[in-house]
Amino acid sequence: MSGDEHIVDLQEKNDLKTETALDNDEEEDDDEMEQITAQKVLEVLETAWINEMCAPEILPDQTDMLELMVSQVSHMVEQMKDLDKNDFRAVVHSMELERVRYIMASYLRCRLQKIETFTQHILNQEDVREPDDKRLSPEETKFAREYSSHVDEYFHKVATQYMPNQQRGELEQRIVAPNLMSHVFLKANVAVPAVIVGVDDEEVDMAPGSQHIIPYQLVADLIQNNQGQLI
Amino acid sequence: MDPAIIEFIGEKCMISIIPNFSNEPLHLIYGSVGPFRAGFPVFVPLWMATHLRKQQKCRIVPPEWMDMDTLEEIKEEEKRSKFFTKMPSEHYMVVAQLVMSTAPDDVPRCEELRTIIKDIFDIRESKLRTSIDAFIKGEGTYAKLDNLTLLEIHSVRPILPYSLDHIARYQRTATASQRDTSMLSASLAGSSSAPGSSSMFSQ
Numbered sequence: 001m002s003g004d005e006h007i008v009d010l011q012e013k014n015d016l017k018t019e020t021a022l023d024n025d026e027e028e029d030d031d032e033m034e035q036i037t038a039q040k041v042l043e044v045l046e047t048a049w050i051n052e053m054c055a056p057e058i059l060p061d062q063t064d065m066l067e068l069m070v071s072q073v074s075h076m077v078e079q080m081k082d083l084d085k086n087d088f089r090a091v092v093h094s095m096e097l098e099r100v101r102y103i104m105a106s107y108l109r110c111r112l113q114k115i116e117t118f119t120q121h122i123l124n125q126e127d128v129r130e131p132d133d134k135r136l137s138p139e140e141t142k143f144a145r146e147y148s149s150h151v152d153e154y155f156h157k158v159a160t161q162y163m164p165n166q167q168r169g170e171l172e173q174r175i176v177a178p179n180l181m182s183h184v185f186l187k188a189n190v191a192v193p194a195v196i197v198g199v200d201d202e203e204v205d206m207a208p209g210s211q212h213i214i215p216y217q218l219v220a221d222l223i224q225n226n227q228g229q230l231i
Numbered sequence: 232m233d234p235a236i237i238e239f240i241g242e243k244c245m246i247s248i249i250p251n252f253s254n255e256p257l258h259l260i261y262g263s264v265g266p267f268r269a270g271f272p273v274f275v276p277l278w279m280a281t282h283l284r285k286q287q288k289c290r291i292v293p294p295e296w297m298d299m300d301t302l303e304e305i306k307e308e309e310k311r312s313k314f315f316t317k318m319p320s321e322h323y324m325v326v327a328q329l330v331m332s333t334a335p336d337d338v339p340r341c342e343e344l345r346t347i348i349k350d351i352f353d354i355r356e357s358k359l360r361t362s363i364d365a366f367i368k369g370e371g372t373y374a375k376l377d378n379l380t381l382l383e384i385h386s387v388r389p390i391l392p393y394s395l396d397h398i399a400r401y402q403r404t405a406t407a408s409q410r411d412t413s414m415l416s417a418s419l420a421g422s423s424s425a426p427g428s429s430s431m432f433s434q
Binding site for chain 1: 252254259260282288374377378392396399
């Protein structure tokens, strides 16, 4: 499935477990709201995109942000219909929309790649997570389940059914899990005191804007709290 | 991450241009730019600047740091300092590359600038390689990389994290096999005490 199709597929999602950024925006007054919201949403998406590209495991989905951005983009496309295609404004706006679309598509593609690589591992984890804590959007969950059953079916048809039982191997042995201790580059957004950085419980204080290379698992919570971002 | 993505991210930098047309402000998603008045400088994102320059609709004003004296100073400082110095722009290589390739005529002493920026980059790269060498030999798992720009980090991405991952894997295996041996000898000796060291990474 291509990223573009997936964007169109996005359906409504009721529980808006939004970032604080969005909540703040909604309190802004009408006049500037659209502008500020769109800008912040884009920033959130960009950060999520870069984090997703750098993190070994799949991160919580940003469906609500994506929806906001998709509607913003289609709103702008609608408005631009009246403009002459060679108009300076139309050209610049469509260039920006292309950039935004690229970020969204690349973000979703990156997630799909992870789902395809770690299908079973991700599904197992999703099963034990609370509803509020899910990392996949409903569409992604559906994709993961279908993908997993198709792969199983295919392997069964072309190979495993002709093999003796003991060589088929257990399902458990085929699970591919990401290496959470793989090293990543992190940039601290705020001052974070006493982050454990080594095997011997060595601690450092991170200054805002400082950059570090560190095993992912030790800073995974910082990324989710937006105290730091991957680069 | 692709180098093209690094460039894409770098293209968000704001840069000053002098347009030769006038227009109302544009309300982009990323923020508003303009108003454009012919002959007056205005800040726009780099991607827009390169586009307008290609259309012959503006001149690019090189950023302040793109100046021989400033860069000479930075180069000297970079040579002197043991650590990485702060670069004038988070994406100095991307900005320099894009500005000088799309608008070489807008940059005074373009060729000299190109050389000196490359020199600075090379000094930093070799410093980076030396410190990585020391870091890996010192068997660390964590390091601070302040003032490194995205492109520089990217240049070591294929090698540094992966080698560290491999070293960590060997260490885990080593600790695990050590534990196995100690468990084995402990059980042979008939002792029931728990193994002394357990790896925190054991999966």
